[in-house]
Amino acid sequence: MSTRIILAATLLALAPLSFADGAKTPPKFYAYCVEAGVPGLKARPLVEQVKLLHELGFDGTGLPLPLGDDLEANLKLLDDAGLQAFMFWINVNLNPAKASSLDPRQMAAIRKLKGRPATVCVLLGGLKPADPKGMDPAVKVLRELGDVAAEAGVRISIYNHVNNWTESLPFIIEVVKKVGHPQVGFNFNLCHWLKVDGDKDYAPLLREHAAKLFCVTINGAETGAKTWTNGLIQPLDKGDFDNRKLLATLGEIGYRGPVGLMCYGVPGDPREHLTRSMTVWRKLTESAPKTSRRSRGE
Numbered sequence: 619m620s621t622r623i624i625l626a627a628t629l630l631a632l633a634p635l636s637f638a639d640g641a642k643t644p645p646k647f648y649a650y651c652v653e654a655g656v657p658g659l660k661a662r663p664l665v666e667q668v669k670l671l672h673e674l675g676f677d678g679t680g681l682p683l684p685l686g687d688d689l690e691a692n693l694k695l696l697d698d699a700g701l702q703a704f705m706f707w708i709n710v711n712l713n714p715a716k717a718s719s720l721d722p723r724q725m726a727a728i729r730k731l732k733g734r735p736a737t738v739c740v741l742l743g744g745l746k747p748a749d750p751k752g753m754d755p756a757v758k759v760l761r762e763l764g765d766v767a768a769e770a771g772v773r774i775s776i777y778n779h780v781n782n783w784t785e786s787l788p789f790i791i792e793v794v795k796k797v798g799h800p801q802v803g804f805n806f807n808l809c810h811w812l813k814v815d816g817d818k819d820y821a822p823l824l825r826e827h828a829a830k831l832f833c834v835t836i837n838g839a840e841t842g843a844k845t846w847t848n849g850l851i852q853p854l855d856k857g858d859f860d861n862r863k864l865l866a867t868l869g870e871i872g873y874r875g876p877v878g879l880m881c882y883g884v885p886g887d888p889r890e891h892l893t894r895s896m897t898v899w900r901k902l903t904e905s906a907p908k909t910s911r912r913s914r915g916e
Contacts, residue, residue: 644903645868646876648704649892650680650835655846655883662888665695672699674892680705680835680878683738685723689730704876705833706731706738710759712752712783713744719759725766732770737833737875738763739777739805747785756783757797764799774802775832778810785814787823794830803832809850809880812839812859821867828871835878836861838895847883853891854879854898862902 649671653661661667664681671679683706684692696703708724711717728738740763745752763774776790784790790804804827811820824831838857843849854861865877879899884891 644899645873646677646702646704647879647896647899648678648680648702648876649676649879649881649895650705651880651882652679652884652888652892654881656885659885664692668695668699668701670889670892672701674889674896676701676879676892676896677876678702678704680707680739682706683708683724683727685721685727689727693734703734703736705835705878706736707741707777708738709741709743711744712742712755712759714755716744719755720762725762728763728766728772729770731772734772735876737773737775738767739775739833741777741779742783745783747781747783748789749783752783753793753796756793760793760797760802761799764797764801767801772801773832774799775805776802777805777833778807778814780810780813785810787811787815787820788818791823791827791830794827803830805833805835806831807833807835807880808859808861808864809835809837809839809846809882812841812843812850816841820864824867825871828873831871831873831875833875833878834868834873835880836864837880837884838898847885851880851883853884854895854902861898865902 652667652671653659662670667679678696678701681692681703683689693703710724711719731738740760742752742756760774760776767774776784776793778787778790779785784793787804787806794802794804806820806824836854838852838854838861839850839859840848840852840857841859868877879892879895881888881892
């Protein structure tokens with residue numbers, strides 16, 4: 619390889635990323651599933667998680683959508699800390715032999731999100747991945763959710779998740795097309811993409827369907843790994859997956875949403891690994907280093 623090619627590649631790697639607003643403003647960055655899925659560890663209460671994320675400079679978090687009074691209490695916790703809930707998730711069963719597909723409380727909770735920058739992510743289960751029997755009930759449910767989301771001014775995004783009916787992103791995009799609702803789109807969850815579709819190039823798929831990309835989550839990852847912990851889900855300073863290239867693709871296609879940091883199963887002290895991930899995030903997005911809110915006395 620010539621010196622000129624090596625120099626060009628180096629300059630490209632160091633160049634500031636351009637984001638969807640035409641400037642160098644990075645997306646909002648939030649963390650979710652902190653301390654979840656770690657054997658022998660009980661996750662700290664939400665109030666303590668919110669305090670930690672605030673101190674470390676995160677913009678918010680993602681949560682399961684509560685179906686009772688906890689929703690208002692959780693939102694107040696976040697509001698008081700100056701953080702946002704950028705993602706909520708719900709589970710919907712598509713198998714009529716098991717249970718009713720939609721819980722009316724889910725609809726009521728979505729309506730309470732009016733005025734917030736939230737995306738409601740839907741995990742569709744009850745059937746084997748891509749089982750044709752799921753298409754009609756899925757389209758019906760997603761259109762209903764889309765209508766309620768439109769009332770609240772939020773969006774519905776199908777969450778690509780291993781072993782769900784919608785585990786494969788190309789299949790999810792076909793579902794989104796059939797649903798045909800302006801408020802219904804799809805997630806790009808890196809760890810699940812790598813597990814299911816990791817042999818494919820994500821860039822053409824995201825470029826072609828950029829208008830329906832409603833939610834993105836990333837993490838450090840070892841491509842080809844079979845395990846989640848220390849494999850497909852790691853802090854941002856670990857693994858060989860090129861997150862800088864992914865963020866550049868998001869900028870190119872005009873993605874304007876926040877980016878979530880998946881922390882499921884990440885062992886160790888959350889303050890330590892979240893700090894490392896935040897350091898990498900700032901380098902990836904070329905944002906100016908910020909002192910933590912704790913050091914500023916906030």
